[in-house]
Amino acid sequence: MSDDEERTPASGAWRSLGDFIRSQRELANLSMRQLAEIAKISNPYLSQVERGLYKPSADVLKSIANALHLSAETMYSQAGLLDNTGTRDESHHGVEHAIKVDPRLSTDQKESLIRIYRSFTAGS
Amino acid sequence: MSDDEERTPASGAWRSLGDFIRSQRELANLSMRQLAEIAKISNPYLSQVERGLYKPSADVLKSIANALHLSAETMYSQAGLLDNTGTRDESHHGVEHAIKVDPRLSTDQKESLIRIYRSFTAGS
DNA sequence: AGCACGTGCTTGGTATACTTAGCGCATCAC
DNA sequence: GTGATGCGCTAAGTATACCAAGCACGTGCT
Structure with missing residues (x-):
């Protein structure tokens, strides 16, 4: 697994997706447990995601985005999943x-x- | 499982994403192994995805979309990951x-x- | 001093996304 | 015929996304 590096191009603006989520969560004045409940994920998992240990799947991303009143597109582009570098x-x-x-x-x-x-x- | 499914219609209600990918692949005259190689996934996995057995993660979807010269947005909306209705x-x-x-x-x-x-x- | 409740984090396990090896069936060559 | 090469699919395993229980620390209250 050490070679791939092809699909997740390490976005660049934010240090990581986790930092982005954490800042957005704090901006909304939500605790991890609150956001986790709204997004229907577990709070430990949210913790790991925010610390960059895990890369959440797309529907979790969408859930978090909705819970934070962000569009899914914003979330995906932050996650580096929407190569909007084109055309x-x-x-x-x-x-x-x-x-x-x-x-x-x-x-x-x-x-x-x-x-x-x-x-x-x-x-x- | 089998409780409140909120995020994704687990399986059965799909019927479209795999068929969509398969039709796009055939439209591009690519074999499974060819598309799998371009998208950097294994061909058996592509098979399962096209038959609806597995729900691919977002970066795999993006990879497949790129390999098929489709936009990631199109792919995500086909996968039901982009229809953010509450935002x-x-x-x-x-x-x-x-x-x-x-x-x-x-x-x-x-x-x-x-x-x-x-x-x-x-x-x- | 306690305790009740908040926060974020760790541990250990389950579910699922994903891969490598290989099967069975076609269609070409020889 | 045999074998070489294409196809899609199955089986068994590994990696990782995700969850439930609980830990460690802080804050306020009596």
């Missing part, structure tokens, strides 16, 4: 772009948000 | 989504930005 969709969905495009924000509000965002990401 | 709009939440997914922001920073964003858009 269409140049949606460079950065935060600044999304802010600029949002019709519900005034110009001042956009400027404020972008300024805060830039201050947060100043060192990267 | 929210997401086109309406572009900013929040972009914030949540940005790897350069900490959890606290995300919470701050989202809170500010929601306060801006509270009355719309």
Whole structure:
């Protein structure tokens, strides 16, 4: 099994899928047991998944995504299962772009948000 | 098993994913061994998958989809893994989504930005 | 001091995804 | 005929996704 390395291309943005799930769970202010219950998985398993010990299967991913109010596509692309590296969709969905495009924000509000965002990401 | 099946219709209600793969494979004039080799799985396993005995995991699905020149989305939706029926709009939440997914922001920073964003858009 | 309840994590086991070796049947050559 | 090469499938095993029970630590309450 040491050679394969072909199917899971080690996404890159997040260090791992587990980190992404954990951050999303904390963002939603859910404990492991709460999220596990909603997603209908066991809390120890969720623990292992978040620590990168196991790679969850697709329906578990979908379950977690739904529990976190994320789309399954977002989850899959984070898991590196949706090679959206191809042929269409140049949606460079950065935060600044999304802010600029949002019709519900005034110009001042956009400027404020972008300024805060830039201050947060100043060192990267 | 045999209790509340919530995530996947265990077996029997499928009837489509294996048939779908088989028809796509035959449409591409590939033998099982050929497709299995391209998709980097074993040919007996592909056989079982096409006959509906096993439910392949997501990266195998992606591999097969690539080998058949299909998009992963098509494959997942055929597998019933993508029809996220409960999830929210997401086109309406572009900013929040972009914030949540940005790897350069900490959890606290995300919470701050989202809170500010929601306060801006509270009355719309 | 206790105890009750919260958190995340470890252990040990079961279910299932997946592989390697091999079977049986065709269709070509010789 | 025999054998070589293609096909799809079976059988038996290994790897891993997943679960139930319980551990270790923290926090608040009496």
